[in-house]
Amino acid sequence: MRQGRLIATGVMLAFCLFALWQALLLSLTDRLGPGPGFFPFWLALIGAVLAVALLFTTFREPVDPADAEVRILPHGPGAKRWLAIVVLLAATAAAMEIVGFRLAMLVFNAALVIALGERRWWLIAVFAVLGSFGVHYIFTTWLDVLLPAGWIWS
Amino acid sequence: MILRRRTLLAASAATATTIASPAIAQNYPRRPVQLIVAFAAGGSTDVGARILAAAAEKDLGQTITVVNKGGAGGQIGFTEIARARPDGYTLGFLNLPAVNTIILDPERKAAFNVDSFIPIVNQVLDPGLIWVKGDSPYKSVADLIDAAKKEPGKIRACTTGILSDDHLAILMMQEAAKCEFRIVHFDSGTQQLAGVMGGHVDVAFDNVGSIVKRIESGEARGLAVTDVVRSKFLPNVPCTKELGYTTVISSSTRGVGAPKGTPADIVKVIETAFLKAINSADMKQKMDVAGLALKPMVGAEYAKYYADTQAQAKKYTEWALKMR
Amino acid sequence: MEAFHHLLAGFAAALTVKYLLFALAGCVLGTLIGVLPGLGPAAGTAILIPLTFSLDPTGAIIMLSAIYYGAMYGGTITSVLINVPGEAASVVTCIDGYQMALQGRAGSALAIAAIGSFVGGTLATVALVLVATxxxxxxxxxxxxxxxxxxxxxxxxxxxxxxxxxxxxxxxxVIGLLFAMIGLDPVRGAPRFTFGIEELYDGIGFVPVVMGLFGVAELLIAAEKRQARMIQADLKNWMPTKEERRASAGAIGRGTVIGFILGLIPGVGAIVPTFMAYVIEKRVSKTPERFGKGAIEGVASAETANNAYANAAMVPLLALGIPSSPTIAVLMGAFIINGLTPGPFLFQERPELVWTVIASFFVGNALLLILNLPLVGLWAKLLKIPFSYLCTGVLIFCVIGAYGLKQSLFDVWVMLGFGIIGYLLRKLDFPIAPAILALILGPMMERSLRTTLEMSGGSYAIFLDRPVALVLLTVPVIVLGALLLRPGTFSKLRETDTD
Incomplete structure (x- = not known):
């Protein structure tokens, strides 16, 4: 936990320093008052100072034995489910442009419920179709939401 | 089953592509059309756009939704219009000369240029107006200029955005009268109103349309219309030409445009529907109430106006940039 | 008086079939979202934004507000039945609500929560009418x-x-504010932190970020855990007994006042009012030892304060344009998507919209009461949906919501990225709510500061000339500084994230 917090604060410090550098590339002020770089510059500077302060206080904090038990990254039997969600979402986002919302979602729905432990194939099939073709129909026809059609079909 | 699903998919996918084909124009518009306004709700561009949208809906046969994308003197909204899919479902209001000055300012790194838009039909020509709060000590342009000369850089004059027509008007006035204002940039007429009425700024360089009603009620006082003639909505407010400031001439025109690449036949459908709406008696009456002067232009005339504004704005923008 | 006339006109509009249906749909969907474990009102409201794309602005805002307080109530059901707060504001409800359920009084607990929510919400809206103008x-x-x-x-x-x-x-x-800087600079129009990526010109999408941080992150956390078991509760006899009703009356009154007053202050968040109402109720009780063992006043006070807060928090949003919690920030995002900027000018320019929305708060509160008293058993059944379907179903909505706003797959990636970030931050106990508020306030703060400095010709002395600004600026900063140097003062009110 403490180590995790230290790493996260370190990442935020790096982020602030990067923003500081980027802000310096913009003009801080011009004749008409504060420029585009003004606000980001001060924010990044304050953020960097805060991050250093947080690093310092976290470092000084006594190690709480209960905290050491807390695992930051997904672990145990749940890690597979966690990974399934992330990987399938990413794959769906990537596939949607090519095959379109309906087909990408059909596969996503079926794959995710199976990965999360569902085994009744008929329920999976009904859910996957309703959750892709059904949802697509409702959103595009009734609610005027545009969804990707997929370019391989055109 | 699989075969049927495929044809279904293919059919719907085909209609969603953006390549020009006569079949599209026949179907157009199949769903609601978005009309992007590059300024916040409540400003005069927005008011005119909403009246136009409501009127053109009937002829277009689909809902037209006005979407406000304010900020950066219109740049955020114009960028959105330029980047939209050229399928006729995203149109936008082009404010001249705001579009032009943004293109001309290198620091802005505009993601669009003159050719990014197809100007379709113009709606409004709104001359500039210099106005103050109703109980302001400045009763005329002369009072204002005197004050600005007495305390250079102290009188706060606000615009509706950097390099907007209002900003150019201030620069023109500074040059003509050899005085200096402290320029405060807001991003909408609404904020300008709040600023002047709340006493946070001293004078607004604005356009006639947004303020007519408040001048009639005495809440605000018009000092001058930046035009060669008086505005028909404000017959008692002098124009800059009669006051001797012949170089202080500024206005904002607003019309409907589409992103580059929108099929010509769809453009034609839009032009017809919007022009019909603009020329209707109902439109004239509503725009009179709003204090907006109609100036319908289409096709070659509007395209020429667009090109001319670009050339004219170039001069002023370079000048404004030099002053920076 | 003028407000009263506007309100009457607002009622006339809010009671048309169309808007009634939107409010009803919002209440049902909101309760649904609240009941689903792990999904709070912020994620729920964000996820359901696409449903309102085709509505007119008034209808969209009515529906989203109904979703908001529906979700605030829905969280109660899970608190009582499975001891899992559907949203942070229901954490306090768990304390006595779950105990009541264990004693077989789940029906009474839920009924008193519904009644308290209705009274608190309605009275807070009355006060809103009086205070907002x-x-x-x-x-x-x-x-x-x-x-x-x-x-x-x-x-x-x-x-x-x-x-x-x-x-x-x-x-x-500060990090939230820095993320808000991405895109075109609102004054000069210079691109910042865009790295030539076109999708970033309009800034990083608020809705995909909220969906990621609250929606996807919650699902990722839930996926890792074992699922909670629901207790078999008898929900047929939900009518609270006479003495239960008598015991709750005072608690409901006090909860309303506490919730409303705290709701007016921008930045308080929903959890503080519930805690405070509970603590005060325990203090005034003649039998404080009953608290934590199934005291109905505990449920009544927390739930009343919760809903009074939810409605009162609309005051700073509508009158000042400042959101006080992540969910309100999402609602504010919805206003902006519909081309409306909440704030004092909205009252002047679109009074019909503002007052119709306010009238719809009354309608929504009444609808919630009707929905929740007899239908509690039905909502409880939702808890039986297996996680696999629940999770997948919610993700379908997340993808549609993130994509549909701008037809941009980039936003789906943003959502996924912030989902993982949100998961890590939650695990590391970094608070997310401040970042969300900063993200939506960032552009406005920058604009107003830069305009301020333009007005003063670059001099910071302008803050000294403005007493109101000076007080608003110095007092919180000094208090915060003092607290930072002497930590532990407020540690009782630990911030929990989902509103």
Missing amino acids: PLATLALKFGPVEFFALMVAGLCLVVGLAGKNMLAALLMT
């Missing part, structure tokens, strides 16, 4: 200087309530 009129006198100060004060308050995590909350606020 004068406040908006006052706010019209505010210039950029005052607005900047007000936003700083609001953010300071959020940070100050983060307890022992204050330094982290402050850092999260």
